Amino acid sequence: MKNYIGRKINTAIFISGTGSNMRNLIKFSNANKSPINVKLVISSNKNAKGIVYASKKKIANYSFKFSDLKYAEKNIFKILSEKKIKLICLAGFMKILSHNFIKKFKGKIINIHPSLLPKYKGLNTYNRVLKNGEKYTGCTVHFVNSKLDGGKIILQKKIKILKKDTAISLKKRVQKEEYLLYPRAIKKIIN
Numbered sequence: 001m002k003n004y005i006g007r008k009i010n011t012a013i014f015i016s017g018t019g020s021n022m023r024n025l026i027k028f029s030n031a032n033k034s035p036i037n038v039k040l041v042i043s044s045n046k047n048a049k050g051i052v053y054a055s056k057k058k059i060a061n062y063s064f065k066f067s068d069l070k071y072a073e074k075n076i077f078k079i080l081s082e083k084k085i086k087l088i089c090l091a092g093f094m095k096i097l098s099h100n101f102i103k104k105f106k107g108k109i110i111n112i113h114p115s116l117l118p119k120y121k122g123l124n125t126y127n128r129v130l131k132n133g134e135k136y137t138g139c140t141v142h143f144v145n146s147k148l149d150g151g152k153i154i155l156q157k158k159i160k161i162l163k164k165d166t167a168i169s170l171k172k173r174v175q176k177e178e179y180l181l182y183p184r185a186i187k188k189i190i191n
């Protein structure tokens with residue numbers, strides 16, 4: 001994603017739930033010097049909290065049931081083309097995109113994951129790191145490819161796990177770092 005010279009990159013955010021990262025990216029995109037312009041939010045859940053916020057901020061948003069993946073992706077692809085979207089940020093998006101979709105947007109889909117990848121791919125990362133007695137965990141922003149949480153790493157932030165940490169306290173601290181890391185990673189890939 002080269003040649004960003006003052007023109008913001010049209011960006012879509014895909015969510016499934018709370019959307020706190022989405023909210024943070026929208027704030028980031030509103031800053032003058034931000035390289036992105038969030039033009040679209042796609043949700044896999046029509047009741048996602050994030051959708052309410054997107055509507056409030058007057059950002060176009062659509063919900064799709066991903067039970068029919070082909071149908072959903074066909075429609076999403078149409079909207080992405082109409083809105084000239086050049087970057088897709090997954091933020092708590094709980095569905096797996098098809099190989100075909102990922103291929104069409106090769107190098108343009110990124111994700112944030114709550115672990116130090118390649119360790120702890122998949123769900124339930126906080127409980128698993130605690131159960132394994134890890135000393136450190138963190139978060140990773142990476143490109144999305146067809147392997148779950150397996151694409152090239154853009155940036156990572158490591159944090160120390162405290163003795164008193166629970167899955168809840170850990171999530172809180174990791175997410176705080178996510179809000180800093182995601183914008184930094186976007187700046188890094190748009191140069």
Ligand code: GRF
Nearest residue numbers: 018019020021092112113114
């Ligand atoms: C984030 O912590 C992210 O690491 C993971 O899902 C969580 C989504 O939280 N992929 P939110 O919806 O952004 O609040």
